Amino acid sequence: MALDKPYLDIPGTIIFDAEQSRKGYWLNQFCMSLMKAGNRARFKADERAYLDEWPMTEEQKQAVLARDLNWCMRTGGNIYFLAKIGATDGLSFQQMAGSMTGMSEEEYRDMMMKGGRSPEGNRYLGEDGDAQPQHQPQGAAGRKNKGA
Numbered sequence: 001m002a003l004d005k006p007y008l009d010i011p012g013t014i015i016f017d018a019e020q021s022r023k024g025y026w027l028n029q030f031c032m033s034l035m036k037a038g039n040r041a042r043f044k045a046d047e048r049a050y051l052d053e054w055p056m057t058e059e060q061k062q063a064v065l066a067r068d069l070n071w072c073m074r075t076g077g078n079i080y081f082l083a084k085i086g087a088t089d090g091l092s093f094q095q096m097a098g099s100m101t102g103m104s105e106e107e108y109r110d111m112m113m114k115g116g117r118s119p120e121g122n123r124y125l126g127e128d129g130d131a132q133p134q135h136q137p138q139g140a141a142g143r144k145n146k147g148a
Contacts, residue, residue, distance in 0.1 A: 009124045012131035014073045024076020027064070030054045031081035040088050069100050070137065102137040 007015050014020065021028075030051065033039045043050040051061045063071035064085065072082050086096040098108035111117065121129025129135075 011122050011125050011127070011129065011133060012136060016073075016078045020076050020078075022076070024060070024078065024081075026054050026056045027060045027072065027075060027077050028081040030056060030064075031077070031084040034084040034088050043088065067099075069096060100137070 005015075005017070007013065034043060039050075047065060048061075051064060056064075057075065060072070060075045060077075063075055063077075067085070067089070069077070069079070069082055069086075072085075073079065083093055083096065086093065092105070094109055095105045098105045101108055101111075103111065117131050118129065121127040122131040123129075125132070
């Protein structure tokens with residue numbers, strides 16, 4: 001029996017529930033491996049070879065290689081584990097969060113200092129607020145830029 005998940009209708013939100021946890025287990029284990037300096041060095045020396053040591057899906061590996069954290073989250077990644085990738089690349093959490101919204105670090109910081117996004121137009125999918133998929137890098141605009 002499938003569980004009712006009313007939170008699936010919240011734009012720009014991926015809830016890390018039991019299903020996401022199962023889907024992303026190996027992706028998140030890979031991320032945790034980056035806590036060891038030797039593993040970070042091996043990953044940076046040959047990212048694809050290191051990823052191939054993990055039983056992740058090809059989609060998960062491509063998401064990591066693209067450093068697309070939204071894509072990683074859709075494939076089961078948990079942001080607290082994914083932060084290890086950003087740290088390996090020398091990025092702050094604020095820089096990573098900015099990349100997930102299509103904003104620069106400064107734009108993201110300024111938005112958060114002003115109280116974050118407005119709930120107006122962002123309460124459920126289909127409204128036209130700035131958190132809606134069509135306004136995010138993981139939405140239609142982001143897909144157009146993937147090949148550029």
